[in-house]
Amino acid sequence: MSNDIILLGHGSGGKLSHQLLDELIIPTLSRVAQRDQNDSAVLEGIESNRLAFTTDSYVVDPIFFSGGNIGDLAINGTINDLAMSGACPLAISVGLILEEGLLLDDLRRILESMRQAAEAAGVVIVTGDTKVVPRGKGDKVFINTSGIGVFDHGLRIGGSGARPGDKVLINGTIGDHGMAVLASREGLELESDIATDSVALNGMVSDLLNQFGEAIHVLRDPTRGGVATTLKEIALQSGVDICLQEKELPVKEAVAGACAILGLDPMFVANEGKLLVFVDPHRADDVLAAMRRRPEGERAALIGEVEATSTGRVMMRTAIGGLRAIEMLTGEQLPRIC
């Protein structure tokens, strides 16, 4: 390609479009040979009478931020949505909406991280679509990913499975992603160890379900709205009360400091590589140990439990011993973080 930017012609369906697909997008993202490229991907050999199916769109601003970019975010996000239902991610589609004038080098970097993220998670990108919109009608690049997952077990994992007595676990520090994006977007000179936590969680989920099966009652990734919003959703969906211990919540010093300066609460800041696990209390210690054995769970912690009452409330015992309620995020704490 002679040009270094995306032109409207790259979305025309004509020669430029073919060049973009054949020279950049398909070779980077997909293992599908040219002779097998048709209007649909055909997935074969699926031995599962249940499928998980999900979709998500990514419009994060900026497209590159500390520790990642919109590309790996779009892959990991959809993989995680599948994993949270207990499914093994199988195949992913990628829809790209590119703004005229986008640097091809930027697109290349994004596609490259998508490929790496998919490979790391053992998932294939099987189909996709590319459109170009005139300059000013989009914002560099928007990505939609959809994913299909299969089940190799009969467990029903959902937000309604929390039971009184369950322990609540999380696989690491909270608020990293939201603060990393905010810092990159606003050019805030925060401490350097704030980076996105974006990572695929299907490996950890698979480990936990294989080892502990029915002891795992709920899996949920606390993305937009943060841990607070996700726990409140689970409390309402399961009709239970949840009590958290503030002192057990893992928060990086730099994230806590940045939140304090900006008047944000890390409980409401987005994560992209975290999962909340509600587990039978008798297996909680073993589950925690298993989580900590994986790199994405090194700082896993037991942060609370489900109480005997059932009013859909989430409460937090604060570090100094006070009690406060946790509600869902209302409005936007940070715009366009995923």
Place this chain on the structure above:
Amino acid sequence: MKYSSEYRDPQLAAAMVTAIAAEVADYAGTMVLMEVCGTHTMSIYQHGIRSLLPEQIRLVSGPGCPVCVTPIRYVDRAVAYARQPESIIATFGDMIRVPGSSSSLLREKAMGAAVQIVYSPLDAVKLAENNPGKQVIFLGIGFETTAPTIAGSILEAARCGVDNYAVFCSHKTMPAPMAVLTADPYLQVAGYLCPAHVSAVIGAEAYRPLVEEYQVPCVVTGFEPLDMLRGIQLLAQQVVDGRAEVENEYQRIVKPEGNLRALEILRQVFEPCDADWRGIGPIAGSGLRIREEFAAFDAERRFHVAVEEPREQKGCLCGEILKGKVTPKDCPLFRRGCTPENPVGACMVSSEGTCAAEYKYGC
């Protein structure tokens, strides 16, 4: 920054809670302690401080949230500025969601107005430099905490010859409203937790006239939970002993004389004026306006726009809430017609607003 651990130590907190309870054990009646600082409001809710205190102590939030005390006609005028095609409105984030009489900056932004959130007024000056064909109007609200940086932005614009930058000024000052609230017989404020950041600028001694005239105890208090508990403990001791003094719990930041450099910049650019406080009304000498010599940077002097007649929303108790007379739960709109997604009054908008804090954290 170790504040998150050192000033949140559970053992120390428990000891202070016990000491506070012992202090007021024989106190008959209710001791009303008021904070006049949005960050204190947040801290009280965020750390569940009310749940730790004995029943004799009632913490009440006063007019400490800058967005909340800004009158509706200010919002209406900002909306009118935003509708001018050559305007770019630059503002701290909370302000854009405050409902005016018939619109808000958020709504105007969605309709195509240029409304830009900035983290520092100096960013607004840069915005003006980068948009020479536009008029950048910064919404100058807040107390002595933000006023010096906004004064600094005017000095910077003057120094660099940026003539398309102006401030729409509605600054308020402490402790003028505290005198009004202390004089209100309905409230019976027994003591004040004085704001941390404001006091860092104006100094702990700024409260002495108030203490001497009204014999009301004042304790300058930091934001961390142990600061808050210590401030409450000192206030309770004063009330029980029948003393009225200025005490400074937040000595690591607040000096008796304040920040002289910040005060100098503030006085260079602004002069005192009467100001209208939402919910309280006009208070003499409680505001700041831009001095004549910087009139070129005063949006109100420079831009003449038609502004609609202000209309307060019916049923909204923001005014009474700001005075600490009622709590959010007493308002018929709270959680019903008025939520953070769809706020009726300013107290529900700002994260420092009493209603927003009660909505988010209240038990």
